[in-house]
């Protein structure tokens with residue numbers, strides 16, 4: 001039996017239905033700024049063990065909900081689970097971020113890549129989704145997620161984080177057909193993976209296109225947006241008789257919000273470099289908007305946090321379709337009490353009586 005959602009503000013806001021207040025959640029809400037997260041990660045031994053042990057992934061998913069008045073849970077995992085399941089050998093080095101032992105560089109590498117079966121190599125993710133959904137017991141909706149094909153390809157080709165994108169852009173410009181082959185394969189993997197998350201209980205989906213914003217407008221359309229369009233078209237539209245809304249988030253993608261809204265997705269993530277009022281004017285009433293407090297605001301005083309929360313709510317203005325969030329993930333050195341100030345301010349200032 002599907003559980004009854006006690007708080008569905010997040011899903012309603014994404015459908016641009018009126019809500020009694022603006023729902024709020026935070027990208028990377030389960031993470032290193034929380035001492036309880038660090039304690040569980042220590043018990044796990046390392047980050048990937050934490051991700052791949054459903055009981056532990058469930059535990060850290062729920063930690064921020066126990067501390068703050070949040071309106072959604074997000075599966076604790078990582079976007080790099082797909083390339084890991086494709087056999088690239090993922091590891092996380094302290095202070096270095098993710099590293100792939102076997103990056104893809106050649107035609108042979110790309111042709112040999114398997115599309116992982118989500119019920120096999122990625123079973124630990126869908127098991128975590130089912131467990132979290134059971135433990136949530138209808139408290140708030142559960143968000144599933146994936147990286148965008150372009151963003152995954154950046155890590156797969158570079159083999160690690162990059163500042164200049166030399167290898168991946170080199171491949172894109174010199175061998176666009178090969179790049180498209182990589183992106184098409186990754187897209188198939190993402191669609192199967194996200195649909196498996198929905199089958200396991202995810203009630204909304206988000207696609208993180210962290211690196212789409214480093215492309216030119218033409219390259220963005222061809223190498224990132226076109227594949228996110230395929231994803232939107234390929235997803236399971238409903239679960240438990242309810243729409244599973246899809247949010248696309250291109251970091252630094254403010255210039256392309258109109259084109260992103262044209263994909264038919266339900267919501268757009270907006271970073272803090274775009275004004276929500278402008279974003280809304282450009283996207284009309286086609287999509288909901290999620291964002292967009294500068295994550296660094298949480299380094300400021302409680303008073304300044306409240307001022308900036310109000311500014312974001314005011315910039316969106318009246319009417320439905322806003323989900324409050326940071327414009328990118330929460331920083332690891334933020335004081336958790338400052339996040340509580342933010343979350344409570346959103347509740348207080350957006351309450352309609």
Ligand code: CP3
Nearest residue numbers: 027028029030031047074075076077078079097208210329
């Ligand atoms: O939002 C959530 O709470 C869900 C969990 C989540 C994580 N990663 C946990 C994580 C989500 C949605 C992600 C997505 C992700 N992972 C993205 C896209 C979102 C974004 O931030 O733009 C990207 C680019 C990655 C890849 C990745 N994973 C990197 C670059 C790193 C290293 C970051 C760093 O600063 O060291 C990770 C590791 C990671 N993923 C951590 C967490 C909590 C930190 C790992 C740790 O505990 O040491």
